[in-house]
Every structure is written in structure tokens, then in C-alpha cells.
Amino acid sequence: QKRIVQDASALAYVYQSTSSTADKNRKGAYYTPISIIQSELKQILKLNQNFCDPCCGGGNFLIEAYRQLVELKSKEPHKLIFGYDYDKLAVLIARANMTLLTDGKCDVLKQIQHSNSLTNQDAFFYDVISTN
Numbered sequence: 001q002k003r004i005v006q007d008a009s010a011l012a013y014v015y016q017s018t019s020s021t022a023d024k025n026r027k028g029a030y031y032t033p034i035s036i037i038q039s040e041l042k043q044i045l046k047l048n049q050n051f052c053d054p055c056c057g058g059g060n061f062l063i064e065a066y067r068q069l070v071e072l073k074s075k076e077p078h079k080l081i082f083g084y085d086y087d088k089l090a091v092l093i094a095r096a097n098m099t100l101l102t103d104g105k106c107d108v109l110k111q112i113q114h115s116n117s118l119t120n121q122d123a124f125f126y127d128v129i130s131t132n
Contacts, residue, residue, distance in 0.1 A: 031057075032132040037064045040130060047072045049080065049127035054117030056083030059094030061130055062112070066101055078105040082126060084117040 037060055045051060045068050053061040062083050069077035081098060085091050095108035106112075117123035 032060065034060065034064070037061055038068075041065055041068050041128075044130065045069065045072070045128055048074045050082065051080055051128045051130070052082040052084070052123060052126035053131045054084050054123040054129060055131045056085045056094050056112065057087070057090045059083060059097040059112070061132075062094060063097055063101060065128075065130075066098070066106075078102040079107075079111075081106060081111060083112040084115045084120060084123045086114065086116045088114050 041051075041061070041064050045065060047069075049069075051062075051065040051069070053059075053065075056062055062081050066077055066081050069080055074080060078098075083091075083094050085094065091112060091114045095112050098106040098108050098112060113120075115123065123129075
């Protein structure tokens with residue numbers, strides 16, 4: 001599983017690398033170091049809680065939340081991860097990441113959506129919400 005997490009994180013990194021700084025600034029898209037994501041989620045995520053990143057980008061928060069839910073021995077952790085982003089390419093990468101990570105168990109079309117979370121009220125009905 002560690003190899004899959006590394007591969008999934010690499011996809012998100014490639015996505016971040018392909019966008020220009022000006023484009024990322026205009027969109028408000030910023031890369032959060034994995035060590036910060038790990039530390040933040042370790043403090044707030046508990047057994048069997050569902051998790052949402054309302055601005056998921058390539059999915060690094062989703063990847064780490066899933067990893068921690070597995071570590072906590074949550075029941076069906078692949079059903080507990082949700083993400084939204086207005087960038088269609090980012091959503092495709094996040095879906096690919098979660099498909100790789102969960103061996104296709106995550107219903108990525110339902111759980112990771114192309115949407116503006118500021119206007120989508122569904123993005124705020126979760127146990128834990130975290131983003132950069």
C-alpha cells in the first residue's frame with residue numbers, strides 16, 4: 001500500500017507542477033506539504049468519521065485521510081472519503097488517485113465531484129472537513 005500512496009501522491013505532484021505560478025495564484029490553488037497534511041489530520045480524524053476536502057485539487061488530503069482511516073481500522077474507509085474541486089483536471093487526478101489507492105473500491109464519480117464548494121451546500125455535511 002505504501003507504494004500506491006507514493007504513486008498517487010506523485011500524480012498530485014505532477015498536476016501541481018504543470019500549472020504556472022500565476023495560474024495557481026489566480027485560482028487560489030496551493031500545494032500543502034505532506035508532512036503538514038499528516039500532522040493536521042492526525043489531530044482531527046477519528047475512527048469511522050467521514051472526511052471531506054472541499055477544495056481537493058489532486059487529492060493529497062484525500063489520500064492521507066484514507067491512509068489514516070485504514071490505520072485507525074475504520075470500517076469501509078473507501079466509503080468515508082469525499083472531495084470537491086472546480087478544476088476539472090484536478091478532479092480527474094483526485095479520482096485516479098483514489099481509484100489506485102482503494103483498488104477501485106471508492107465510488108469516485110459520486111465521492112469526488114467537479115463542483116464549486118462555496119456554492120454547493122452538500123460540501124459541508126461531513127464529520128471532518130479539512131483543506132489548505
